[in-house]
Amino acid sequence: MSKTSGKTVEDIVLEIKDKSELMVDLAYSSLLYDNKVIAREVYDLEDLIDNLYQKLQRETLQRVADGELSVEDALAVLRLAEAGEQIADAAQEIADVELRDIELHPILKMSIRESDQVFTRVEVSKGSILCNKTLGELKLASETGMTVIAMRHGNRWLYGPDKNTRIDPGDILFAKGPEDGEKHLIELAGGLTDKI
Amino acid sequence: MKRKIFGILQKTRKNEWKREEFSEIEYEPTSVKELLTEMKNISELIIDLAYSAVLFHNEEIAEEVKYLDVRMDKLNYEIRMMAMMATRTKEDAEQLAGILQVAEAAESISNAAGYIIDLLFRERTGPILPKILKKAEEHIYRIKIFKESKACNQRIGDLRVETETGMRIIAIRRGEYWIYNPDADTILKADDWLIVRGAREGYEELKRFLHGELEVLD
Numbered sequence: 001m002s003k004t005s006g007k008t009v010e011d012i013v014l015e016i017k018d019k020s021e022l023m024v025d026l027a028y029s030s031l032l033y034d035n036k037v038i039a040r041e042v043y044d045l046e047d048l049i050d051n052l053y054q055k056l057q058r059e060t061l062q063r064v065a066d067g068e069l070s071v072e073d074a075l076a077v078l079r080l081a082e083a084g085e086q087i088a089d090a091a092q093e094i095a096d097v098e099l100r101d102i103e104l105h106p107i108l109k110m111s112i113r114e115s116d117q118v119f120t121r122v123e124v125s126k127g128s129i130l131c132n133k134t135l136g137e138l139k140l141a142s143e144t145g146m147t148v149i150a151m152r153h154g155n156r157w158l159y160g161p162d163k164n165t166r167i168d169p170g171d172i173l174f175a176k177g178p179e180d181g182e183k184h185l186i187e188l189a190g191g192l193t194d195k196i
Numbered sequence: 197m198k199r200k201i202f203g204i205l206q207k208t209r210k211n212e213w214k215r216e217e218f219s220e221i222e223y224e225p226t227s228v229k230e231l232l233t234e235m236k237n238i239s240e241l242i243i244d245l246a247y248s249a250v251l252f253h254n255e256e257i258a259e260e261v262k263y264l265d266v267r268m269d270k271l272n273y274e275i276r277m278m279a280m281m282a283t284r285t286k287e288d289a290e291q292l293a294g295i296l297q298v299a300e301a302a303e304s305i306s307n308a309a310g311y312i313i314d315l316l317f318r319e320r321t322g323p324i325l326p327k328i329l330k331k332a333e334e335h336i337y338r339i340k341i342f343k344e345s346k347a348c349n350q351r352i353g354d355l356r357v358e359t360e361t362g363m364r365i366i367a368i369r370r371g372e373y374w375i376y377n378p379d380a381d382t383i384l385k386a387d388d389w390l391i392v393r394g395a396r397e398g399y400e401e402l403k404r405f406l407h408g409e410l411e412v413l414d
Contacts, residue, residue, distance in 0.1 A: 013328055083246075084308075112236065
């Protein structure tokens with residue numbers, strides 16, 4: 001256990017891993033929906049990952065100094081995190097394309113659409129079964145295959161929502177998953193079906 | 197001829213990536229869109245494969261990651277050639293530059309996967325990395341298909357594995373062979389080993405189904 005902060009080395013590595021993957025998804029969605037707000041979030045997350053990585057280096061070295069971690073293990077942890085950092089940088093490069101004042105080439109959207117994993121954006125209507133429930137209660141990911149990567153609630157945005165995140169009528173969900181899962185999610189959000 | 201890489205039964209020979217690396221790049225008229233789509237698909241799969249290789253200490257998956265990484269370099273080269281051929285005006289150049297930047301980013305992601313794989317070969321890391329990766333929110337699991345399971349001889353698309361459980365099948369091991377990124381038409385067989393990614397509850401359901409304890413996925 002680390003002495004200087006509540007987060008252990010393991011926690012920080014995993015946060016870097018999860019956030020970097022989220023960033024790639026967000027970056028591709030920003031292009032697909034020509035959405036600069038999401039693209040800017042990718043930039044903010046990149047700053048966060050830089051900070052996490054620096055913190056990790058310090059914590060890891062501290063644990064080696066305290067004799068709690070071997071040099072080999074410390075190197076392995078730092079290198080795994082470095083790969084996550086590289087992925088985060090790549091996501092930022094993708095988001096950068098959206099933030100430039102140049103109209104996107106239609107091929108970009110087409111390629112993202114035609115991938116194995118599709119992105120979708122749905123508005124939750126008043127009559128939807130999704131309203132006033134948390135993602136955990138709905139088990140959306142395990143029941144539809146669609147993972148919510150971001151959502152817009154009025155003027156507020158939420159990135160990488162967790163199981164305690166509640167869905168309200170009017171929320172806009174950005175999700176990722178297989179093509180037939182997309183259809184199911186659209187029907188659920190539109191109130192066309194109640195069967196999750 | 198380019199080797200098809202996804203959805204087919206194959207065996208990645210040791211050091212196949214080296215042969216691929218030094219094979220000549222020929223100008224083939226492929227569309228920029230096709231190249232970019234393939235690059236995006238590889239960039240998403242290769243990270244999961246790299247983490248799986250480390251998690252299960254599996255050198256065969258690592259070989260495939262190396263192969264895909266080299267393949268990505270070539271795709272990136274090809275897409276640059278194609279983009280140049282397609283440029284006629286200043287506007288074309290501006291827009292195609294954006295495409296090349298995304299392609300470059302996809303390539304960087306595959307380099308990161310190569311970097312993860314190096315951990316497997318170079319470092320005597322012991323169990324610390326698998327220990328950490330096991331705690332991830334979206335975890336990677338291995339499941340064997342028992343012959344009692346209703347999944348045997350069924351198409352993945354008909355079983356709707358991903359939409360019913362949220363588990364994405366990254367790869368299948370069948371005896372000595374592998375299927376990477378299986379598609380809806382891939383047929384599951386008894387004794388296949390599936391490498392899947394997703395949340396724990398989806399995993400539990402899928403495991404019960406593949407072990408024959410559950411008749412249907414829903």
